[in-house]
Amino acid sequence: MTKEQARLDLLAKRRAMAPEVRRQAADAIALHVLAAPVVARAKRVACYLSMPSEPGTVPLITGLLERGIEVVVPLSLDDHTLDWVAYDPTASLATTPLGIPEPAGERLGRDALTTCDVVIVPALAVDHAGHRLGRGAGYYDRALEGVRAPLCALVFTHELLAELPHEPHDVPVQMAVTPGGLFRVP
Template sequence: MDKTQARADLLLERRSMTGPERVEAAEAIALHLLATPVVARAKRVACYLSMPSEPGTGPAVAGFAARGIEVIVPISLPDHTLDWVGLDPDAPLTTTSLGIPEPSGPRLGTGALAGCDVVIVPALAVDHSGHRLGRGAGYYDRALAEVTAPICAVVFAHELLPEVPHEPHDVSVQMAATPSGIFRVP
């Protein structure tokens, strides 16, 4: 299966999930992330703000803030790169034309991930080797190219697959957080 077909199939399956299933999944993912030692010890975490169709990151972000963990979130730039902003839970969010919630605030620069203890990224699927299937624009592959901190993708349990289509430039992850638990790449 090629990436285009895999994305279409995975997005179709996501659209079939109910609101209560999504809420339950987001809460379970948060509990698993917050119990993971690398996250529990973190001082700064990069984490995306989820779109409605994605596994929810709201409970995890709230948990990070409650523990005093600094959270930085991505801001998409016109050149298909990501900048980063410190998340103020009280700051208003705007939704981009791509449907991505973004806060306002001082930009930290594209190199902000260097100061993170863990980087939490979206994915449509992750395979048992850590290959991550994204939406195809390459924002995260570019942003993660120089990251040395552990990278954790967030997926629904059925999106952890034996294999996903990938290319040499695709950046792999070391973990996948699902409602069923944390999968660590061997």
């Protein structure tokens, strides 16, 4: 299976999910991430503001902020790279042409990930070796180059797969969290 075919199949399954199933998944994923020792010790965590079809990040971000953990979220730039902003739940949000919500705030710079203790990344699927299938634009693979913090992808249970197509430039994750629990890549 090619990456593009896998993306089409996975996106179709996401669109078919009931809103209540998505909400329950977001709550369960948040509990698993918040229980991880590496997150409990964190001072700053990078996360993303989820799109409607993705595992929701609102419960997770809320939990991180309630614990006094700073959360930084991405801003997409015209050159297909990411900048970062400290998340403020009261900040106004704008939606990009790609459908991604982005908050207003002072830009922290492209290297803000180097100051994070954990980086939560979006994925359409993750395999048992930690290969992450994204949407194909490469924003995260470019942003994650050289990041030493543990990388954690959030996926629905059926998106944790035995194997995925991948390329040498794809940056693997060390953890994947589903509604069923946290999977560590050996």
